[in-house]
Amino acid sequence: MDLGDPLMSVKKMREVFRKYDTDKDGTISRQNLEEILRKLVPGISQLDLDLVFRKIDKNFNNMVEYDEFVNLLFFDPTAPEPRTPAHHVTREASYILYLFWQLAGGAKQFSQVPLISRSELLKSLQPRGPVILALRQRIHKLEGEIAEMTSKAEDKMLTRLTSNEVYRKLQAMKEEEISQEIFIPVVFPGIKRFDLKFVLGCFRRFWAQEGLSNILHLVSEEKKDPKGRLKVEIPVVDLKNVFDVLDEDDDGTISIKEMVQQGALEVKDALYLSELLDKGQDGEVSLAELMNLVVGTSGEVSESLKGLFAARMAA
CATH class of the missing domain: 1.10.8 (Helicase, Ruva Protein; domain 3)
Structure with a gap:
């Protein structure tokens, strides 16, 4: 099993976590974490191991919980901060x-x-x-x-x-x-045009983040339709726009990593949403899977999408 696989599903992540949770108390010891890190980063120094542990042990209990473990799989705490262009508008x-x-x-x-x-x-x-x-x-x-x-x-x-x-x-x-x-x-x-594009991009990102946060809130309330299915009433066109912003690599799906990095969710919340939406258990949430939560059956999804794209073609 490739621990560094970016498409690792929720199911696989749980399998790996359970393997290293030797005493089955819902945490991984520092010793077991170091074993995982040596597989992820061959040749990693003890100094870097200490640095990684300090960065992912968010609650300072000297153990690694499941959401902290997922965070480790998605991010390389030893990597330098990426250089981004300086903007005059913060x-x-x-x-x-x-x-x-x-x-x-x-x-x-x-x-x-x-x-x-x-x-x-x-x-x-x-x-x-x-x-x-x-x-x-x-x-x-x-x-x-x-x-x-x-x-x-x-x-x-x-x-x-x-x-x-x-x-x-x-x-x-x-x-x-x-x-x-x-x-x-x-x-x-x-x-400058460079800064204007940055601010406009921020507007789109903030709106998408609020949209995803609202979806999480509504889903958490477990509102259901008459057939007992989770249902969130959101305009299809707005949901599609949220999806487009969060799908940073433009592959037609949203990963847990994108929910965290682009959607500003906590790892535990991204995991929760993924478990609800990722019916294929492939580590990615497709537009159809997201739409199914909102509008119900796959038939309704199909008709909603047809209406959305027809409107865009007419425009």
Whole structure:
């Protein structure tokens, strides 16, 4: 069995975990973990073994739980951080701007906001208005790493958003409907095309991450249709767009790794979703498997997809 196989299924991962969980208490000892790591990375030094263990033992109990083990299979903790191009607009600033855009557009669950009327944007930019107040509340409800990063950019971004300069520029525009491509340069004057593409990409990623998180939440509530099947009511076109964003390698499936890296799920949550959706137990969730959760039977999936692609062809 290839421990480094990126398509390792949930079933195979459990088999490997159980093999090394010698006392059957749901954990792997440090000694057994080192045995696994030596198979994954021949010639690995003891120093690197210590480093890997410190990185994956998230709860510092000197043991490895199942979700920590899965994290090990997908990521190489010894690999150097990839170099990414430097952007003049940060990810946290982009996130605050994304939240503002969704709130100003009155977005509901799973909905995207392609355009906002200029008059609505002008009203939303009022420093003490309901949208800015809601934005502050949304930021303060964030948790974890994103909360820490976003809080540092909050005051600067809200000052920029509610500035007279932004208001006057919008007021002087002739367009009655404002797109993201038009609005972002208003907030960040002189933004380079490179940075604009980055912010627009962030908008798509944030929306897809929220969509996947909402799917997880709804599935966890175990809402079922009259036939006792799990059912999540999501517009087919929105679900397809979420799928496209998360399918980073464009192979027509979403892996647990993509759910974690692209969808920002915890490993344990990605495993839970995969167990529900991956009927083929091949380690990948296809669009059909995801659609089946949402719309029920395969026949309904087929008709929904036909309608979606027919609409796109007509457009």
